[in-house]
Amino acid sequence: MTRKEFELRQARRDRRIAVIGASIVFASLIALYAVLTDLTHALDPVLFPGLGVILPEMAASAPELFKGFLYSMRLLIPSLAAGILAGVTCGLVVGMHPKVKLVLMPLFRALNPVPPTMLIPYAIAVLPSFWLSSAVIIFLGVFWPVLMSTLHGVVMLEPRWIDNARCLQLTGRKLVFKVILPGAMPQIFAGVGSGLIFSFILLTVAEMFGAKAGMGFYVQYYADFAEYGKVLGGIIFLSAVVILLMTVFDRIQRRVLYWTNKR
Amino acid sequence: MNDTPLIELRDLSFSHAGEQTLAHISLSVAASEFIAIIGPSGCGKSTLLRLVSGLLMPSSGEVLVGGKPVTGPGLDRAMVFQDYSLFPWSNCQDNIVLALEQARPDLSRAERRQIADDYLAMVGLANCGRKLPGELSGGMRQRAAIARALAMNSPILLMDEPFGALDAITRARQQDMLLEIWQAGGSLKKTVLFVTHDVDEALILAGRVIVLGVCPGHVAADVPVDLPRPRSRGNSIASSQFRELRERLLHELDSAVARQLEAAQENQEGSGI
Numbered sequence: 051m052t053r054k055e056f057e058l059r060q061a062r063r064d065r066r067i068a069v070i071g072a073s074i075v076f077a078s079l080i081a082l083y084a085v086l087t088d089l090t091h092a093l094d095p096v097l098f099p100g101l102g103v104i105l106p107e108m109a110a111s112a113p114e115l116f117k118g119f120l121y122s123m124r125l126l127i128p129s130l131a132a133g134i135l136a137g138v139t140c141g142l143v144v145g146m147h148p149k150v151k152l153v154l155m156p157l158f159r160a161l162n163p164v165p166p167t168m169l170i171p172y173a174i175a176v177l178p179s180f181w182l183s184s185a186v187i188i189f190l191g192v193f194w195p196v197l198m199s200t201l202h203g204v205v206m207l208e209p210r211w212i213d214n215a216r217c218l219q220l221t222g223r224k225l226v227f228k229v230i231l232p233g234a235m236p237q238i239f240a241g242v243g244s245g246l247i248f249s250f251i252l253l254t255v256a257e258m259f260g261a262k263a264g265m266g267f268y269v270q271y272y273a274d275f276a277e278y279g280k281v282l283g284g285i286i287f288l289s290a291v292v293i294l295l296m297t298v299f300d301r302i303q304r305r306v307l308y309w310t311n312k313r
Numbered sequence: 314m315n316d317t318p319l320i321e322l323r324d325l326s327f328s329h330a331g332e333q334t335l336a337h338i339s340l341s342v343a344a345s346e347f348i349a350i351i352g353p354s355g356c357g358k359s360t361l362l363r364l365v366s367g368l369l370m371p372s373s374g375e376v377l378v379g380g381k382p383v384t385g386p387g388l389d390r391a392m393v394f395q396d397y398s399l400f401p402w403s404n405c406q407d408n409i410v411l412a413l414e415q416a417r418p419d420l421s422r423a424e425r426r427q428i429a430d431d432y433l434a435m436v437g438l439a440n441c442g443r444k445l446p447g448e449l450s451g452g453m454r455q456r457a458a459i460a461r462a463l464a465m466n467s468p469i470l471l472m473d474e475p476f477g478a479l480d481a482i483t484r485a486r487q488q489d490m491l492l493e494i495w496q497a498g499g500s501l502k503k504t505v506l507f508v509t510h511d512v513d514e515a516l517i518l519a520g521r522v523i524v525l526g527v528c529p530g531h532v533a534a535d536v537p538v539d540l541p542r543p544r545s546r547g548n549s550i551a552s553s554q555f556r557e558l559r560e561r562l563l564h565e566l567d568s569a570v571a572r573q574l575e576a577a578q579e580n581q582e583g584s585g586i
Contacts, residue, residue: 210397213368216385217392218415228411232402309402312447 099279108283114268115287121263122291126253129185133192133249134242140193141200142226142234151201162198166191166252170259184256191252192245199241203234236310239303246299250292265291317380319344319504320365320469325374326529327360334360336529338374344468345502347495349515351562352525352533353570358508361530362473365506366392378469388416391462393472398458399446405433405457406442409464416465432460436490452483459491463503470505476514488517489546496543512562516555517546524565527573534565 087100173183257266272280318341327335334357363369367386376383399408409429436456526533
């Protein structure tokens with residue numbers, strides 16, 4: 051058995067443990083909920099509708115949920131992409147110019163901790179459309195962590211990589227794309243990861259404020275009518291979407307950062 | 314024969330943060346010479362190599378390569394570091410191709426790939442082009458780094474303890490490989506500056522050994538190694554000439570270390586008062 055086969059086998063075994071174990075945990079939690087609601091009626095049936103209520107509600111409002119999903123994605127994806135792109139670009143440019151960084155760092159430190167949620171009412175007042183104000187809020191929520199982590203990544207570059215690049219006389223675009231960007235990638239991904247999680251929070255919060263559709267709107271709307279079966283259904287659907295997006299992110303990260311666990 | 318030296322260090326001094334690491338170093342290296350630089354740790358031998366590479370600039374004096382003062386790193390001087398000569402995020406072939414894009418921009422993409430494969434094969438890594446540096450052993454990684462440096466076709470090779478992190482057996486094999494490749498260069502042999510702390514390694518490889526003294530670093534001895542070539546580790550190490558040279562170098566190193574300790578003691582006493 052070669053080392054590669056051994057590693058592969060071990061990875062497969064770990065995956066099996068994870069899948070089976072997680073399924074058992076999920077199933078027990080769902081079963082527990084079913085026992086407390088559908089079977090024993092131990093919990094208040096209005097606030098905690100049983101699975102017998104939630105599942106049919108979800109099935110019935112599947113088209114509405116799907117529409118909400120599309121609406122949310124139309125807001126999330128462009129804002130997320132713009133935030134990542136702007137954060138990485140600014141981080142690289144500022145990080146590669148130590149003097150610019152010295153000048154701008156106090157500003158970054160001051161603006162970075164301002165919670166974007168606080169800006170929502172103001173953004174809605176200032177900007178012409180709801181879509182734009184929500185997009186700006188999500189953009190900011192992604193931009194700051196990505197910017198700060200990119201700056202950190204540039205600082206953390208091993209001096210020997212820089213020596214190596216200098217010996218090869220790498221400059222400009224080649225220096226950025228062949229050395230600095232890949233070298234800073236582990237930190238950049240850490241920032242994108244937290245930006246991504248933050249973007250889900252901001253998306254739903256923004257939608258609860260003044261949207262006409264979207265997953266956050268769906269939950270808010272039916273909560274107003276005390277239709278908690280739909281509310282819980284919406285939350286479950288939202289979680290599923292988040293899990294899906296995080297899985298895609300993990301896949302990309304594992305592929306791009308493959309080299310880091312081979313060092 | 315052209316007798317202007319290929320590399321010339323003129324009264325070279327280097328200080329960093331108020332501390333002088335190298336003082337008044339003068340050295341001439343002819344084309345196709347293989348020079349080993351040894352010295353106790355902290356004598357500034359790596360600093361000396363970095364000054365020649367252009368990664369560092371001297372505080373005074375100058376480095377001339379081919380008669381021209383060095384103002385920064387150049388592709389005429391290929392560097393092999395102790396580790397990290399390859400970027401860990403690119404496979405071996407891509408690492409060499411990147412170096413070739415810089416050093417030999419006249420080549421086509423396919424030619425660069427071919428040359429990368431050829432040099433990898435030359436150092437015994439024929440099937441490792443697609444592997445990441447991290448997937449190779451330390452010895453294989455250094456061979457790939459040497460392949461990269463050779464592929465660049467630079468007349469000068471600067472090697473900073475390239476085998477320093479390897480175990481004894483791997484190290485011996487790498488030395489033989491380097492000797493073989495260098496000796497096969499015929500009249501177009503590369504000029505090599507090889508930093509090491511290993512006396513045997515210096516004697517096996519080099520035609521001339523520079524011993525650096527300490528506090529601050531200076532040329533303590535310049536010892537020609539007249540062992541017959543072509544050499545290999547096996548046929549050099551047993552000869553009486555080798556043993557005599559080794560005694561002499563060890564003696565030089567010993568006195569350098571002794572002076573370092575004296576200086577350290579004086580410093581301590583001085584600051585104690």
